[in-house]
Amino acid sequence: MEQGDIWDADVALRYDTPGTGMFAPEVLGPTVDRLARLAEGGAALEFAIGTGRVAVPLAGRGVPVAGIELSPSMVERLRTKADEATIPVIIGDMATTTAPGEYTLVYLVYNTIANLLTQAEQVACFRNAARHLGPGGRFVVELWVPELRKLPPGQPAVVCRSDPGYILLDTYDTLRQHVVSHHFHFDGTRQAELFRTPHRYVWPAELDLMAQLAGFELESRHADWDGTAFTAESRSHVSVYRLPPSP
CATH class of the missing domain: 3.40.50.150 (Vaccinia Virus protein VP39)
Structure with missing residues (x-):
């Protein structure tokens, strides 16, 4: 995208x-x-x-x-x-x-x-x-x-924030210096809204x-x-x- x-x-x-x-x-x-x-x-x-x-x-x-x-x-x-x-x-x-x-x-x-x-x-x-x-x-x-020191070998993702109603998960491609931030928003129901943003760190x-x-x-x-x-x-x-x- x-x-x-x-x-x-x-x-x-x-x-x-x-x-x-x-x-x-x-x-x-x-x-x-x-x-x-x-x-x-x-x-x-x-x-x-x-x-x-x-x-x-x-x-x-x-x-x-x-x-x-x-x-x-x-x-x-x-x-x-x-x-x-x-x-x-x-x-x-x-x-x-x-x-x-x-x-x-x-x-x-x-x-x-x-x-x-x-x-x-x-x-x-x-x-x-x-x-x-x-x-x-x-x-x-x-x-x-x-924050690559948080990333154990073989693990491509790290949880950056975990708040009531919100979780931020980053997935890394260290070869290309790319990271995708996955923003999960919860509204109190069983459904979650996901918004993704790509970056080059x-x-x-x-x-x-x-x-x-x-x-x-x-x-x-x-x-x-x-x-x-x-x-x-x-x-x-x-x-x-x-x-x-x-x-």
């Missing part, structure tokens, strides 16, 4: 969970705070802008925000919160689609670069970010660290090499948006890459 088919109208309608999950203030607040600082008064471009989870509050902080998004259904949901004049969005693939203008910040949050399922597409995404930035511009990527070192190929240097890496130190035990990272400034 193509990524554009996954993020359809039904998924877009259920995507927003105001006040909880990735929309919780303790998750969203530090994200917006950090991005606003990194923009340094310039304009920001969000790859895979979705329903505007980050873009809407960031624009509310006075940062001009534009977006690129593959799913028209997600953009329709965004339009219930902000019009085209406030947050312009180009429909297309974040690896190749361009938006007009020059930006001081391009950002990709919540593991979205992993939605590109080949290394070549992920490298192209870095190059596309560089294409939109002026000298000294930054590209920010939020991504999880593959990326190690931090591989991500850094992609950045170098696009002309970036790693400026900082933390375990979260609050600036917690990144260690071997960190389960995710926020990596800030920067283009060289003008001579």
Whole structure:
């Protein structure tokens, strides 16, 4: 299934969970705070802008925000919160689609670069970010660290979360660096709803090499948006890459 088919109208309608999950203030607040600082008064471009989870509050902080998004259904949901004049969005693939203008910040949050399922597409995404930035511009990527240490030899799957009404099961293809997340939702009956999302996982070192190929240097890496130190035990990272400034 193509990524554009996954993020359809039904998924877009259920995507927003105001006040909880990735929309919780303790998750969203530090994200917006950090991005606003990194923009340094310039304009920001969000790859895979979705329903505007980050873009809407960031624009509310006075940062001009534009977006690129593959799913028209997600953009329709965004339009219930902000019009085209406030947050312009180009429909297309974040690896190749361009938006007009020059930006001081391009950002990709919540593991979205992993939605590109080949290394070549992920490298192209870095190059596309560089294409939109002026000298000294930054590209920010939020991504999880593959948890292959949880995977015993011969076992292709691991349970990532088990909450009342929800189970997340990941199945791995370590040869291709692919993982499929299986989201099981239970509504109190005997029936369950299954939603699958494919990803290509990326190690931090591989991500850094992609950045170098696009002309970036790693400026900082933390375990979260609050600036917690990144260690071997960190389960995710926020990596800030920067283009060289003008001579």
